[in-house]
Every structure is written in C-alpha cells, then in structure tokens.
Amino acid sequence: MSTSLRRRSAMRSIASKAYYGALGKLVDPAFRFSGRSRRPPKDPFNSMLSLCYTILMYGVYGALEAKGLSPYFGFLHEDREKHPTLSSDLMEEWRAPIADAVVMSLVNGHEISLSDFTTPDGETGIFLTGAGMKILINKLERKFMDKHSYLPYVRYSVTFRNAINMQANEMAKAIEAGDAELYSPIWIR
DSSP: OOHHHHHHHHHHHHHHHHHHHHHHTTSOGGGOOOSOOOSSOSSHHHHHHHHHHHHHHHHHHHHHHHTTOOTTOOSSSOOOTTOOHHHHHHHHHHIIIIIIHHHHHHHHTTOSOGGGEEOOTTOOSOEEOHHHHHHHHHHHHHHHHOEEOOOTTOSSOEEHHHHHHHHHHHHHHHHHHTOGGGOOOOOOO
16 A cells, blocks of 8 residues: 555544544434444444445445446545445545434434344344334435535535436546546535
C-alpha cells in the first residue's frame, strides 16, 4: 500500500471513530452504541446500520451500473477484491441523510425496541427479527421516497432515490470528461 493510501486510510479511520463516537452520544441509552462494529454487528444499533448501509450500497451500485460505470473502480476507498469501491465512494454522501437518519429516528422515536433483535444459537452477532426487519425496511423505503433539495445543480426537490441516480449521472459525466470539478457532492442544509 502506498504512503498516500495509508495516510488516507488512517485519516478515514480517525474521522470514522470521531463520527460514530459522537453519534453514539445521541442514541437512546437503551441501545448502548459505542462505535461501529460489523461482521457480525455486536449491538442492535450496528445491526440496523449494517443493513441500511448494505441496502444503500446496492442502490448506489445499481445507479452506477445503469450509467455504464463499473462500481468496482473508485477514488476514495481502497480497492479490494469483490468490493464495489466506486459504490462505497458515492455512498458516503448518502450515509448520514438516509441510513443514519433512519436508524436514529427508529431508535430515538421509539419505533423499534430491543425485543426486535435476536442472537441466533451459535452466533455472536445481534440481528433483527422478522418483525424488526419489517419495521426498518418500511422506514428506509419511506426515506428513499422523501423529497429534498440537496443537489446543488437543480432548483427543485427530488426523492433520495432519484437524487442518487442523478448523482451517478453527474459522476459519469465527470469521468467521461476527465474533470473531477464537474462533480458536485450533495449539500446538506
């Protein structure tokens, strides 16, 4: 791994720990979230984040492929075998306003409870039950249909799902032109 790649990876790790540390302070104490864990998720909050991130990742993946881009060649994330790095790159700008917002809303709005999670026999992780999965998926789908005006290049509100497709299109234009300045990330106001 090159020095600049190691430096970027270390900076992402520091930023990630700070972000999730701060996020954990905003979570209902019953859900005891103290940082990111995955494969397997070690607490209910991480279980929901993992599922939301996976669904978001593959929504972005589909949008990129629809624009003729390979989801496997990215800019920010380290290339790994069988990991869609461009999907990870584009997904970053959607994590907080979609996935994190859904999970925070479910927890702090008391729309989901600890009884909606289970640890299957022989497993070390904590996973959603069928009922919990239904609650989360319904909330996430409603979030994808929310309209907002986060895109700097349009003057009207679009659903998150459409905005992801529009951002994939902007990414394709920037790559085809060989000009990163043509891509504008979302603006959360």
